[in-house]
Amino acid sequence: MANIIMFCILAVIIIGSAIVCVFTKRIMRAATFLLFVLFGVAGVYFLLDYTFLGTAQIAIYAGGLTMLYIFAIQLVSKRTLQGLQERQRGKTVVAGALVALLGLLTVGLVLLKNEFIDMSASMVDAEVPMSVIGEKLVGAGKYQYVLPFEFISVFLLACIIGGIMIARKEDKK
Numbered sequence: 001m002a003n004i005i006m007f008c009i010l011a012v013i014i015i016g017s018a019i020v021c022v023f024t025k026r027i028m029r030a031a032t033f034l035l036f037v038l039f040g041v042a043g044v045y046f047l048l049d050y051t052f053l054g055t056a057q058i059a060i061y062a063g064g065l066t067m068l069y070i071f072a073i074q075l076v077s078k079r080t081l082q083g084l085q086e087r088q089r090g091k092t093v094v095a096g097a098l099v100a101l102l103g104l105l106t107v108g109l110v111l112l113k114n115e116f117i118d119m120s121a122s123m124v125d126a127e128v129p130m131s132v133i134g135e136k137l138v139g140a141g142k143y144q145y146v147l148p149f150e151f152i153s154v155f156l157l158a159c160i161i162g163g164i165m166i167a168r169k170e171d172k173k
Contacts, residue, residue: 003047006047007047010043010044010047011040013036013037013043014037017033017036017037018033019033021034021037028070031066031070032099034066038057038061039058039062041061042057043082052133065156068159072159072162073110075166075167083120097107137149
């Protein structure tokens with residue numbers, strides 16, 4: 001019962017922070033609320049006793065990527081951000097709402113089709129050895145994660161190069 005209450009609290013934090021992150025007009029507040037979303041997801045991992053994933057979530061996403069976003073935001077000049085106001089057209093809002101509805105329906109169908117609750121109840125006491133986790137992280141086969149890590153490293157490299165290019169353009173002016 002305590003797990004369900006804690007999950008509900010974390011769900012409210014995640015959903016509330018995500019909504020504020022999307023709808024705020026200030027970019028630093030958006031980055032801060034993104035950090036709260038990532039901490040909430042880490043809390044869900046800890047609630048499920050996936051301590052490795054929870055720790056990785058905090059270290060990689062909440063710590064690394066969010067700080068990278070904040071540094072990239074700080075590299076952009078205040079003059080650029082002050083006059084930035086994006087006007088939303090009705091077509092864009094409708095298209096975004098339709099895509100969000102399609103995503104919600106997809107997630108709902110996946111949840112209804114698969115029996116996640118029954119699967120998680122049967123795996124409560126099963127602890128995965130660290131050697132299996134390591135093999136999954138560095139393997140390139142099906143259900144192994146070296147390819148997503150490589151994509152993330154290329155993404156981070158692109159962010160660093162973009163930050164350097166933005167900083168160099170300001171020096172020339």
